[in-house]
Amino acid sequence: MTSCTTAPPVLAERIAHVLLNQEAVRVQPADPFTWSSGWTAPVYCDNRLLLSTPGARNAVQQGFLAYCAGLPARPDVIAGTATAGIPHATLLADRLGTALAYVRGSAKTHGRRRQVEGRVNSSTETLVVEDLVSTGASALDAVKAVRDRKAPVIGVLAIFSYDFPEAHEAFAEAQCALHALTTFQTVARVARDTGRLSTTEYDDLIRWHSAPDSWSPA
Structure with a gap:
């Protein structure tokens, strides 16, 4: 399977609200962030903040469990990416x-x-859990490490995806499924609809998403 999928709209919006309420995703076009890649971005995701609130942790787990319930069989191993x-x-x-x-x-x-710590081998179907996916490079590095142990990988399960076309292409090339509970587009829309962003700021976020390597504040 090489598809990139997202949770049903109701769940995706619920998780978007959680991320925004916990400030795990911050959107501030007027005061942008600098990513480790060097990109200037009006949005930043830090899902480690979700760990501080039991309700937020539970919302994520309910989303994860809903995805796992739809799998043909329960994974043998859940493999988390370091560290988040x-x-x-x-x-x-x-x-x-x-x-x-x-x-x-x-x-x-x-x-x-x-690189892989735990009992992972050719007889263990493994689900990789990532907190967020941008280009997909780090998640797919983890997938490769698991596959190097001869273990079949069910896919990558993430809390949040920036949903860049580059990530879709990378997962397709790696023949690996990606499922995210929510995406950049959903979070941006919820931020606009709840008054966290003006229509102009929302449009600026969408402009960034279409060309993140060349974006600059309006």
Whole structure:
């Protein structure tokens, strides 16, 4: 499967409200952020903030469980990406009663020199949990690490996706499914509809999304 899917609209909007209420996603076109990639962006996502509030954590887990309920079979392993995906993967594995693993950004240079920590092998169908997806590079690095252990990967399950075309292309090329609870477009629309953004600011966000590498504040 190579599709990139999103939760049903009602759930996607509910998660968007959670992210905005917890300030896990902040939108501020007049005072943009600088990403590690060097991009200037009017939006920034930090899903670590969700961990502080039980209700927010529970909303994410309910969305994750709804996705897992639609799978042909329960995953054998939930693998969280380091570091932000690990706590959400831990909560999901606990609720499903499955094994847990995590994927480092790179392999250790000492000891057993592993990138994937946990019992992951050719007989364990693995679901990778990521907190957010932008270009998809880090999530797909984790997928590759799991596949290098000969484990079949069900796909990547994320809380939030910027939904860039580059990510769709990357996941298709890797022949890996991506499912996000909510996306940039949904969060931007909810921010506008709840008065967090004016129509002009909303239009500026959409302009950024269409060309993030060349955007500058209006």
